Amino acid sequence: MNRSYLWVWVFFFTCAICVSIPAMAGEPTEMVRKTTDKIIAIVTDSSLEGPEKAAERKRLVREAVSEQFNRKEMSRRTLARHWRKRTEEEKIEFIDLYGKLLEQTYLDRVEGYSGEKVFYEGEEVDGKYGVVKVKILTGQGTKIAVEYRLKKAGDDWLVYDVSIEGVSLVNNYRNQFNSIIVRSSYKDFIKKLKAKVEKQ
Amino acid sequence: MRIFFRIFVFSIFFLGFFQATCFAAEEAISSISFQKGGGYGFLIQDVGGSYLVAVMDLDVSQEGNHSRGRARPLSLCQKDSSEQEEDEEEFDDIPEGEMEVDFIRDPFEPINRVFFHLNDKLYFWILKPVAAGYKKVTPDQFRICVRNFFSNLLMPIRAVNCLLQGKFIGFGSELLRLLVNSTVGMLGLMDPAQTALKLEKQDEDFGQTLGLYGLGPGVYINWPVFGPSSVRGTVGFVGDMYLDPAAWVSIDFGEWFVIRGYEMVNTTSLSLGEYEALKKAALDPYVALRDAYYQYRQNKIKN
Numbered sequence: 001m002n003r004s005y006l007w008v009w010v011f012f013f014t015c016a017i018c019v020s021i022p023a024m025a026g027e028p029t030e031m032v033r034k035t036t037d038k039i040i041a042i043v044t045d046s047s048l049e050g051p052e053k054a055a056e057r058k059r060l061v062r063e064a065v066s067e068q069f070n071r072k073e074m075s076r077r078t079l080a081r082h083w084r085k086r087t088e089e090e091k092i093e094f095i096d097l098y099g100k101l102l103e104q105t106y107l108d109r110v111e112g113y114s115g116e117k118v119f120y121e122g123e124e125v126d127g128k129y130g131v132v133k134v135k136i137l138t139g140q141g142t143k144i145a146v147e148y149r150l151k152k153a154g155d156d157w158l159v160y161d162v163s164i165e166g167v168s169l170v171n172n173y174r175n176q177f178n179s180i181i182v183r184s185s186y187k188d189f190i191k192k193l194k195a196k197v198e199k200q
Numbered sequence: 201m202r203i204f205f206r207i208f209v210f211s212i213f214f215l216g217f218f219q220a221t222c223f224a225a226e227e228a229i230s231s232i233s234f235q236k237g238g239g240y241g242f243l244i245q246d247v248g249g250s251y252l253v254a255v256m257d258l259d260v261s262q263e264g265n266h267s268r269g270r271a272r273p274l275s276l277c278q279k280d281s282s283e284q285e286e287d288e289e290e291f292d293d294i295p296e297g298e299m300e301v302d303f304i305r306d307p308f309e310p311i312n313r314v315f316f317h318l319n320d321k322l323y324f325w326i327l328k329p330v331a332a333g334y335k336k337v338t339p340d341q342f343r344i345c346v347r348n349f350f351s352n353l354l355m356p357i358r359a360v361n362c363l364l365q366g367k368f369i370g371f372g373s374e375l376l377r378l379l380v381n382s383t384v385g386m387l388g389l390m391d392p393a394q395t396a397l398k399l400e401k402q403d404e405d406f407g408q409t410l411g412l413y414g415l416g417p418g419v420y421i422n423w424p425v426f427g428p429s430s431v432r433g434t435v436g437f438v439g440d441m442y443l444d445p446a447a448w449v450s451i452d453f454g455e456w457f458v459i460r461g462y463e464m465v466n467t468t469s470l471s472l473g474e475y476e477a478l479k480k481a482a483l484d485p486y487v488a489l490r491d492a493y494y495q496y497r498q499n500k501i502k503n
Contacts, residue, residue, distance in 0.1 A: 166499020
């Protein structure tokens with residue numbers, strides 16, 4: 001790049017940073033970026049490599065992820081019309097089991113990390129809801145569109161849904177769970193969910 | 201090609217037939233129907249004594265892609281008013297559209313499940329071992345080149361569907377992509393149009409075109425070998441075959457089958473582990489795949 005252009009860019013970025021500090025534009029994006037960077041740092045950390053460090057690696061990733069996800073919100077949306085029929089204990093039990101299932105799914109995905117690049121393509125904020133759009137570039141040159149849906153809770157933006165190429169995780173589980181509950185019963189469904197989580 | 205034509209006619213016939221039976225079934229479960237402002241709705245008695253109110257929007261002018269077979273926002277009503285209040289309080293702040301119960305009809309679930317299991321076995325017993333062996337003996341870059349080559353050949357499908365959908369810029373970039381990739385890109389083995397000129401591949405097919413025109417997906421079909429599809433997807437797939445250059449040169453079905461088979465192995469070798477991941481994360485892999493297919497296609501139509 002031409003040298004004079006470089007200074008233009010530096011000036012531009014300085015301005016951009018000055019403007020953005022008071023407004024803190026892109027809070028949801030920052031939230032997603034922070035967690036993503038943290039996870040990539042963990043899985044690429046050479047001191048954590050190897051199968052004997054797998055447990056430690058998992059623990060760190062789990063910690064980083066659970067900070068950012070709103071489990072209750074996800075559970076509520078996933079059970080949808082079955083949610084309000086549940087007692088408090090049932091709700092707590094479901095949140096716990098579902099959380100573990102999601103965690104495992106996420107950990108499996110992260111374990112397969114092989115230098116994919118993450119690009120932040122913009123965000124939309126509507127009141128306390130936000131969408132962060134991300135493109136993941138794989139080693140084979142394919143681009144995967146990922147969308148994080150976040151909700152503001154206090155000062156934090158917490159993720160309640162992730163969609164990959166338009167396939168929403170919450171919608172997918174909602175349809176699966178609903179089909180089981182409708183065909184048998186909630187009790188049967190919980191039994192299945194428990195078995196699934198324990199098997200992993 | 202006569203066989204394709206027959207499949208095409210056959211699917212069109214079935215499209216009409218499926219839609220008719222589905223509507224008949226839908227009307228049968230409605231205990232009360234009502235008409236309201238361009239749409240219609242019906243009440244279904246739910247197991248818990250509550251009523252499920254399904255409102256189907258028939259107002260075509262709104263988005264242009266509503267039709268009888270499309271998703272219906274479901275709202276919930278409860279006999280007990282106190283519970284309803286709690287419910288409203290809980291759900292009132294959810295952005296519009298996100299609590300939609302969106303799914304594809306699946307009246308042939310038992311048959312589809314049989315084919316799902318068949319495909320599952322085909323994958324683990326044949327396709328996966330072959331693809332894994334192929335992956336071992338060929339470098340990644342080679343397989344990416346093969347993928348690019350096949351993808352370049354299928355340009356007519358994407359270009360024509362861009363035109364049919366009124367995406368003229370997309371059509372232009374597909375033309376340029378063909379020109380650049382077939383020459384500089386060494387017969388399409390490379391993709392300099394993407395890497396150097398930032399001309400993105402336009403992932404359009406006839407199924408998406410039909411969806412954009414307002415045709416619903418019909419019902420879900422899990423084809424043996426071909427996998428998840430819908431009535432609309434199948435009609436689209438058959439329609440696109442006429443734009444496949446393989447249909448223009450005179451090759452017999454056997455040759456076509458070998459070429460497609462090789463392409464399938466090559467594609468699989470680049471995406472090993474994806475199906476396994478979906479299966480591992482799912483409580484009911486069949487429903488997970490059905491829903492993922494549906495959501496993925498609906499999203500494609502929107503873009």
